[in-house]
Amino acid sequence: MKYKYLFITLCYFLSFLNAEGQNTEVQTNIDAKFHRAITLYNNKAYSGAQRVFKEVSENTAKHNLQTDSDFYDAMCAIKLNQTDADKKVLDFVKKHPYSSKKEKAFLNVGNYYFANRKASHSLKWYSKVNPALLNVEENKELNYKMGYALLVSNYFEDAKKKFATLLGDPRYGTDARYFYGYISYRQENYGEAEDNLSQLADNETYKSEANYYLLDMAFKSGKFDKAAQIGEKIFPKAKEKQKSDISKIIGESYFNLEKYDKAVPYLNQYEGKKGKWTNTDYYYLGYSYYKLEDYESAIGQFNKIINGQNSVAQSAYYHLGECYLKAEKKNEALNAFKNASEMNFNPVITADADFNYAKLSYEEGNPYKSVPDVLKAYLAKYPQSPNSKEISGLLITSYLNQQDYQGAIDYLKTNQSADNNALANEVSLYRGIQLFNEQKLKKSLPHFLIATDAVNDTIKNKGYYWLAETNYLLGNYDNAVKSFSKISSPNFEEAKYLNYNMAYAYFKQKDYDNATTYFEEFLKENIDENDLNDDASNRLGDSYYATKRYGKAMQAYEKVIQEGGSGSDYAQYQKAMSNGLIGDSDAKVSDLKQLIKDFPTSNLKDDALFQLGTTYTSKGNSNQAKKAYNQLLLEHAQSGYVPTVLLRQGLLEYNKGNNKDALIKFKEVVAKFPNSNEAKQAVASARNVYVDIGKVNEYASWVKTVDFVNVTNSDIDNTTYEAAENKFLENDQVRAISGFKTYLRDFPNGIHALKANFYLGQLYFNGTKKQTAVPHYTYVIKAGVNEFSEEALAKLSQLYLEKENWNKAIPLLERLEQEGNIDQNLIFAQSNLMKGYYDRKDYPKAVTYAEKVLTNGKIDQVVGEDAQIILARSAIKTNDFNTAQDYYSALDNTATGELKAETLYYKAFFLHEEEAYESSNEEVQNLIANYSKYQYWGVKSYIIMAKNYYKLKDAYQATYILDNIVKNFTQFKDLNEEAKNELNKIKSKEAKTNESINSKQ
Known part of the structure; x- marks a missing residue:
């Protein structure tokens, strides 16, 4: 049993030794991997290192090795910018709360972000570090880096506290002092800033920045001498990017020291922020030039200050105004003073600018408001100013200079005195002339009357002269004569035509004896005015002609003919008529032929042909008469003589027994010119022909087709018309209008319908109901060419023109141009046609008519100017600037x-x-x-x-x-x-x- 137990124990021990050996071998491999990962980490192969660190952490049995692996895993995540990097660090701390690497982890992450210029990120991690767990050097590093991160994050006070701990440190002290001083500078604690930055004035690293801040602080503290001294010292070796700002500080320092000659070069070297200056920058340089009396250069700077709205701008604009005055640029000065006067930053500048603005407005004119209004505004704003008397003296003159005569009159009425009342008479004369030139004749009359009360003889006489002229144009010829006669001293420019004007006033009243006297007096004066002399000679001839002194009349006409002057065709015609009236029909024929030959384009050519035919008829030379009449019909189909010529041709044929040809002519008159007197005579003559040839039935049938013939009512027709006409001839306008209206109501197509409509149109036109004349004139012109059609065309055109109804006016004006015989009507037609076509933007036609007007030698200055302006404006509209310039230049003098x-x-x-x-x-x-x-x-x-x-x-x-x-x-x-x-x-x-x-x- 003992051995058995020993054997089992031995086997177990051997088994343990085997297992322990295996574990040791595994751990040895893990340690090797960790060291390999460290090598990769140190070689910045963070991705590979992180993979190995993770493997080591998962497989090691050693707590310390696992802690280190987790630490480096987190550090790799930071290095690789992985999205979960921050979480990994926090997980590491959570997993290993007692690790000595916790503070290092926070510090390393902070350092990493610090190195990558991510201040806010670095502060987040630095704030997690417990300084008590760091050694002295680590603490210094933390304070320095954390201080810098706080600085760039604008936590100035916290940053200063960090840097304050390092001011004496051999490693961090210099940097810390610079940043500490910089923060004090930013906080405007200039004493503290200067104490620290001045210690770095010679430091190779910081001397450029330190000296710049010292310069800026000296300037901002108002130590301009010191600022200029520092600036000039550092400027030559300063960095290029700093030179612009340094030059600005030096320049402004000298500016504040009023050393403008030294300020200018440095102010000029300033390049602005991103290439741009401010209004204040321009002001400093401009004012420096101003103080150095270099006014053009000052203007060049001040005028770059646009839309300024502060005290600097007000001062700049005021001094700009002064510079413009020194440079004799008053108009420019006006704008500058106006601008300065509209600001109230400095009341003294405002008041002086207002005064200069008012004076310059008087001297140069004012585009923004009337000069008198500017002067009155100054007086209202500064009633107690010592300058008020001077401005008051300029006020009346300013009205006159601006031709604001009504304004002057109103002012004089409210500020009456002996001098002002005398001046009022003179100003009234000017106002009257102004209204006269604007063709506001009735409004001008009372002003001329006031002028005649003037004490000054010249003003009084001029008042009478213009009063007479105005009355003449208004048709008040007797009043014109009376006013002309009151001129006692005709020693003024206008009066050189006094005899001519007097003559015309008498002529218009048919007082031919007086007219003759004054026309002769005018011609004796030999005034160098050919057109006026020719006209006076013709009117002198007309005065003799009207009083049947034909011999003298022909002498006057012959003078115009011999001199070939304006109106020669008229003189030739009147001479012919005079010869006819003294019974010398051969001389009359000769004169008429001469007119037709010498003046083929004359408006009197159809008159001459008509008279020639009439004269041949009276001499019994029907063939020559027929020839003259045929030429008139051929060459002047639109002449007012056409119906009369046709009638006379019919009579010639009737007298020769050519009844058939006579009837053709009579019926042509009736067909083409119904309602005319000639048409009525043609009907009567045709009746005689039909009676002679025994075909009364044919006459009766034909006459029924003629609307205006009513045989049964002819006596009533004549009686009704004559009653109205008598009132018209008596100038009883009310009864005449009533009579003509009654006639036209009862006989709308009566024998006298043409006359009745025309006379009714005239009565309405000359009264207060002008537009009521329109249908009556329309009736007359629809009747074709007749004795009234030319006048009706002119008056009806005028009525439409007054309403600016060009669509209706233009066709009438075109017809008036074709049918008119009176020069005045032709000029009226052509001048208004050019205006009408211009109004309708038909510039080619406008130009055509304007050119026609200018070729007419009988136009007055106003019409000629109208033609030139139409030509100029049309050229502008068609971009023909050369032509426009020519015509505008021609107009400039008149x-x-x-x-x-x-x-x-x-x-x-x-x-x-x-x-x-x-x-x-x-x-x-x-x-x-x-x-x-x-x-x-x-x-x-x-x-x-x-x-x-x-x-x-x-x-x-x-x-x-x-x-x-x-x-x-x-x-x-x-x-x-x-x-x-x-x-x-x-x-x-x-x-x-x-x-x-x-x-x-």
Whole structure:
């Protein structure tokens, strides 16, 4: 039993030894794997190392080996940026809470994130470390790295506490002091910052940054001498990226020390933040130039300050205004002072800017509001200012300079004094002339009457002269004569035509004796006005002609003919008529033939042919008469003589016994010109023919087809018409209208329907119900060419023009042009046709008629200017700028009022196109100074000025002008939109170099 037990024991022991040997061998392999994993880890083969560490952890029986393997597994996860890395570290701590590697794990993870510049991540793990479990060096490392992580995470106070523990450390002390000083700098604790950073001023690593902060602190502390000294010392060796900011600090330090000559070079070297300056940067440099009296350079900086709204901007704009004045750029100064006056950051600057703005508005004109309003606004704002007296003195003159005569009159009425009352008479004269030129004749009369009360003889006489002129144009010829007669001293420009005007006033009253006297007096004066002299000679001839002194009449006409002057065709015609009236029919025929030969395009040619035919008829030369009449019908088919000629041709054929041909002519008159007097005579003559040939039944059948013939009612028709006509001839307008209306009601197609309609149209036209004349004139013109059709066409066209109804007016004007014989009507037709076609955007036709008008030698200045402006505007619309420029240039010397404003705008426009920007601005200023009341053209020209300034590199002026247009002139939608577009373009460009500009504003 003993051996048996021993054997069993021995077997068991041997078995244990065998198992223990096997376990030892396994553990030895695990240890080897762990060491291999460590080697892989140290060689940064983290993926392979992690796989082995996991295997060791799962298979080892040693707790310490498992702890180490789990530790390194977690470290590998961190190194490999695995998504569960943080969890692995936390799991390690949880699994091995008493491991000495716990703090190391936290520290290592923190260090890893620290090395990869992930401050917030590193802080998370550093905060888990228990410093008490770290040795001294580890604690220093932790404080340094944790301090830096806190710094970059903007936890300045906590970071300072960490760095404070390291300030004397040989390893971390220098870095810690720099960061400690930097944080103090950021906290604006400049004393503490300077104490620390000054110790690093010569440190190779930190001297650049330390000195920069020392420089900046000196500047911010107001130690400008010290800042300039430090800056100049470090600038030469500073890093390139710091030089711009250092130069800015040095420059601004010298600026604050008022050493502007030293400030300028450094301020100029500043490159801005990301290449952009601020308005304040431009101000410093601009003001430095200003103090150095380099005004052009100062302007170049100040004018880059756009849309500024602070005290710096107000001061900049004020000094910009002063610089412009020094550079003799008053218009530019006006804008700058206006801008400064609109801010209240500095009341002293505001008041002085207001004063300069008011004065410059008076001197240069104001595009934003009337100059008097600017001056009155100043007086209201600063009633106690020592400058008020000076501004008050400029106020009246400003009204006159702006041609705001009504404004001056209103002001004088509210500020009466002996001097002002005397001045009121003179201003009333100017206002009256202004209204006269605007063709507001009735409104001008009372102003001229006031002028006649003037103490000054020249003003009084001018008042009488213009009063007479106005009455003349209104048809009050007797009043015109009376006013002309009261002129005691005709020593003024207008009065050189006094005799001519007096003569015409008498002529219009048919007082031919007085007319003759004054026309002769005028001609004796030998005034160098050929057209007026020719006209006076013709009217002198007409005066003799009207008083049957035909010999003298022919002498006057012959003078015009011999000199070949304007109206020679008329003189030739009147001479012929005079010869006829003294019984010399041969001379009459000769004169008429001469007219037809010498003036083939004359409006009197059809008159001459008609008279020639009539004269031949009276001489019994029917063949020559027929020839003359046929030529008239062939060459002047639209002439008013056509119905009379046809009637006379019929009579000639009737007298020769050619009844058939006579009837053809009579019926042609009735068919083509129904309701005309000639048609009625043709019916009567046809009756005689039918009676002669014994075919009364045929007459009866034919006459039934003629609407205007009512044989049975003819006596009543005649009686009713004559009653109305008598009232018309007596100038009893009310009864005449009633009578003609009654006649037309009872005889709408009566014998006298044409006359009744025409006279009724005239009565309505000359009364207060002009438009009521429309159907009556329409009736007349629908009757074809007749003795009234030309006048009816002119009046009906005028009525439609007053309503701006071009669709109805244009066909009438075209017909008037074809049928008219009176020069005045032709000019009226052609001048309005050019306007009508322009209005309808038919520019080629507008140009055609404008050219026709200009070729007429009998047009007045106003009509000629209208033609030139149509040609100019049409050229603009068709982009023919060369032609437009020619016509606008031609108008420049004679145009007045709004037309002058338009010509000045285009003068500026063309100069801008030619890149003559300064000259263009001069023309704009001329417009603003003298024609600002025509606001549309003023605003339009100001857009040109803005473009000019931007081309001249004055962004301030350009944007200020455009911004004011956008704010103040919303009533002009097209100009407002154009200004907005230009403003946005400029701001977008300027925002590339000025960070103070918001291009989206």
